[in-house]
Amino acid sequence: AQSVTQPDIHITVSEGASLELRCNYSYGATPYLFWYVQSPGQGLQLLLKYFSGDTLVQGIKGFEAEFKRSQSSFNLRKPSVHWSDAAEYFCAVRNSGYSTLTFGKGTMLLVSP
Amino acid sequence: EADIYQTPRYLVIGTGKKITLECSQTMGHDKMYWYQQDPGMELHLIHYSYGVNSTEKGDLSSESTVSRIRTEHFPLTLESARPSHTSQYLCASSIGDLGTQYFGPGTRLLVL
Numbered sequence: 001a002q003s004v005t006q007p008d009i010h011i012t013v014s015e016g017a018s019l020e021l022r023c024n025y026s027y028g029a030t031p032y033l034f035w036y037v038q039s040p041g042q043g044l045q046l047l048l049k050y051f052s053g054d055t056l057v058q059g060i061k062g063f064e065a066e067f068k069r070s071q072s073s074f075n076l077r078k079p080s081v082h083w084s085d086a087a088e089y090f091c092a093v094r095n096s097g098y099s100t101l102t103f104g105k106g107t108m109l110l111v112s113p
Numbered sequence: 114e115a116d117i118y119q120t121p122r123y124l125v126i127g128t129g130k131k132i133t134l135e136c137s138q139t140m141g142h143d144k145m146y147w148y149q150q151d152p153g154m155e156l157h158l159i160h161y162s163y164g165v166n167s168t169e170k171g172d173l174s175s176e177s178t179v180s181r182i183r184t185e186h187f188p189l190t191l192e193s194a195r196p197s198h199t200s201q202y203l204c205a206s207s208i209g210d211l212g213t214q215y216f217g218p219g220t221r222l223l224v225l
Contacts, residue, residue, distance in 0.1 A: 032211060034213070034214075036216075041219070041221070042218055042219065043119075043203055043205075043216035043217050043218045043219045044156075044203065044205075044216040045216070046213065046214075046215065049213055051211060088153075090155070090156070094211075099144050099161075099163070099207055099209075099210060099211075099214075100146070100158055100161055100171070101158075101214060103155050103156045104155065105154070105155040106153075106154075106155055108153070
C-alpha cells in the first residue's frame with residue numbers, strides 16, 4: 001500500500017527566508033504526487049502536482065517541488081517566504097489503480113517576523 | 114479555481130439528530146470524495162464515488178452514508194449524530210484517472 005511521510009510536524013521560518021518542506025513516499029511504480037495547502041478553517045488548495053517528465057515542477061504562489069526517485073522524495077520549496085504562507089501543507093500520492101489519494105500527516109508552517 | 118460547494122459551513126447539533134452535509138460541484142467531475150479531518154490532523158478518506166449510483170467506503174470506517182443520484186451532488190448523512198462525529202468534513206472531486214482532486218471549503222460539525 002502507498003504511504004506518505006512528512007517528517008516535520010511544525011516548521012518555523014523567518015519572513016523572507018527560504019523554505020523546504022520534506023515529503024517521502026512509498027510506491028512501487030512512478031508515483032503521481034501532489035502538494036496541497038490548507039489555511040485555517042478552509043479546504044485544501046492544490047499547489048502543484050507531478051505526473052511524469054521534468055522532475056522540477058512549478059506551482060502557484062511561487063512554490064516548486066522536486067521529484068527524486070532515488071530518494072523517494074518530493075520536497076516542496078520556496079525561495080522567499082511571505083507571512084501569508086503560514087498554513088498547513090499536505091503531501092499526497094495517488095493510490096495504485098484508483099483515483100483516491102493517500103495524504104501525509106501535514107506540516108504546519110509558521111512564519112516569524 | 115475549483116467550483117465545489119459545501120453547506121453548511123458550520124453546524125452545531127445535539128446527540129441523536131439526523132444530519133445531511135451537502136456537497137455540490139459544477140465542473141462535471143465524475144469522481145467525488147468525502148474526507149474526515151480532526152483539528153491539526155491528516156485527512157482520512159471515508160467515502161468515494163466514481164459516478165452516478167456508485168459509492169464505496171474509504172480507508173476510515175464511518176457510520177455515515179452517502180448517495181450519488183446526480184453527477185454534481187454527493188451528500189453525506191449521519192442518521193444519529195454522536196459527539197464522536199465531531200470533526201471537519203471535506204468534500205472533493207476529480208475527473209479522469211490522474212487523481213487531481215479539488216476541495217470544497219469544508220463543514221465543521223460539533224455534536225453536543
